[in-house]
Amino acid sequence: MPSTKEIKGRMKSVSDTQKITNCMYMIASTKMRRAKAELDKTRPYFDALQTEIERVFQVDRKIKSKYFYEEDIPGKKESDADRAKRLKVERGAVACLVITADKGLAGAYNQNILKAAMAMREEYTDLKLFVVGEYGRRFFDTRHIAVEKSFLYTAQNPTISRAREIGKVLLDQFDKNEIREIYILYTDLKSSIREEVIKERLLPFYRSDFKTEKGKGKLQKDFEFVPNLRTVLETSARNYLPGYVYSALVDSFCSEQNARMEAMSAASDNAEKIMDKLRLQYHRARQAAITREITEVSAGAKAQRKKKLKKLEEMRSETGE
Numbered sequence: 263m264p265s266t267k268e269i270k271g272r273m274k275s276v277s278d279t280q281k282i283t284n285c286m287y288m289i290a291s292t293k294m295r296r297a298k299a300e301l302d303k304t305r306p307y308f309d310a311l312q313t314e315i316e317r318v319f320q321v322d323r324k325i326k327s328k329y330f331y332e333e334d335i336p337g338k339k340e341s342d343a344d345r346a347k348r349l350k351v352e353r354g355a356v357a358c359l360v361i362t363a364d365k366g367l368a369g370a371y372n373q374n375i376l377k378a379a380m381a382m383r384e385e386y387t388d389l390k391l392f393v394v395g396e397y398g399r400r401f402f403d404t405r406h407i408a409v410e411k412s413f414l415y416t417a418q419n420p421t422i423s424r425a426r427e428i429g430k431v432l433l434d435q436f437d438k439n440e441i442r443e444i445y446i447l448y449t450d451l452k453s454s455i456r457e458e459v460i461k462e463r464l465l466p467f468y469r470s471d472f473k474t475e476k477g478k479g480k481l482q483k484d485f486e487f488v489p490n491l492r493t494v495l496e497t498s499a500r501n502y503l504p505g506y507v508y509s510a511l512v513d514s515f516c517s518e519q520n521a522r523m524e525a526m527s528a529a530s531d532n533a534e535k536i537m538d539k540l541r542l543q544y545h546r547a548r549q550a551a552i553t554r555e556i557t558e559v560s561a562g563a564k565a566q567r568k569k570k571l572k573k574l575e576e577m578r579s580e581t582g583e
Contacts, residue, residue: 266551269544273537280533286367287526294519297420297512304422308505311498318495325491329499331466354442355388357410357432359464359507361448361514362395364418371449371457371521372397378447378459383407390441392432394511420515425508433500436465444503448510449517457517460510464503 318325360379362372376398383389390410393399399412411431415424435441444464449457488494 264543264547266544266547269540269547273540273544276533276536276540280530280537283526283529283533287523287530290519290522290526293418294516294523297515297519300512304505304508308502308509311502311505315495315498315502318491318498325495327492327496327499329466329496331468354435354440355390356386357390357392357435357441357444358382358386359392359394359428359432359444359446359510360398361446361510362393362398362401363514363518364396366397367525368518368521369525371518372401374457374459375447375449376401378461382445382447382461392428394428418515420508420511422504422508425511426504428507429500429504432464433503446507446510448514450513451517451520457521462506462510464506465499467499 358379360375362375366372372395379391379398383391391402391407392411392413393402393409394413399409402409413424413428432441432444436444443466446460446462446464448460448462450460452458
């Protein structure tokens with residue numbers, strides 16, 4: 263059994279670790295609330311932009327644009343692969359924006375995203391990877407997987423300006439026909455206890471993505487589109503993509519912080535269980551030490567009494583008493 267000094271040293275170590283995990287839990291909670299507040303401030307603009315795109319389609323449902331797929335065949339729901347085959351889409355490769363964290367200690371948050379990214383590499387042989395987050399960069403680098411573009415700024419501070427920079431890189435390659443489809447992989451925070459990896463195609467859009475609720479976005483009067491309807495539609499689509507990227511960055515950041523909160527909470531609970539076991543072990547070791555000391559004192563006193571009695575008997579035998 264370890265000594266009480268060794269047990270106390272381990273108890274201090276566990277206690278210090280528990281303080282760190284509690285602190286990290288509070289920091290993650292504060293960051294998540296702040297990120298959600300920032301997203302709520304910008305959401306109305308992109309909701310309005312989506313409504314305007316729907317209004318354009320209300321004016322001319324047959325308008326064509328490289329940013330939008332043609333309408334589905336009536337009565338038939340097509341997959342992306344079937345649609346591409348029907349439209350004979352052959353230009354460029356497939357791009358995927360993968361959003362990870364900068365560090366671990368967030369449960370399975372990073373592993374779930376990277377697992378989905380590896381599945382996409384098997385699905386698309388011509389996949390180009392665009393990565394946000396240091397964890398994802400290290401993952402692909404250690405496996406010698408080529409990355410088309412690694413956005414080197416931190417995933418800890420998502421901003422609309424950074425989302426526009428990402429959108430510009432993707433749109434430039436799309437406009438140059440270097441890529442034919444753009445996907446994004448990110449984590450959606452469904453609830454405080456459930457997160458889900460989302461694979462979403464950013465370009466080209468489905469027209470059905472911009473169908474509004476009944477009565478919402480309905481034209482109240484005729485609009486004049488300057489310089490023309492197609493230019494307005496394509497400009498709106500180009501502005502909509504950075505908004506989606508920003509929303510995904512913030513959603514991923516919130517999911518990361520929520521995963522970290524869960525991981526730190528579990529670590530704190532586990533530390534408390536270890537502390538309970540160590541306290542019990544310490545009390546047992548302390549009680550054993552006390553019992554041993556009492557036994558040693560009692561044995562020493564008994565030995566002294568025997569020694570005195572023996573000496574007294576010797577003295578009596580010498581005096582003849």
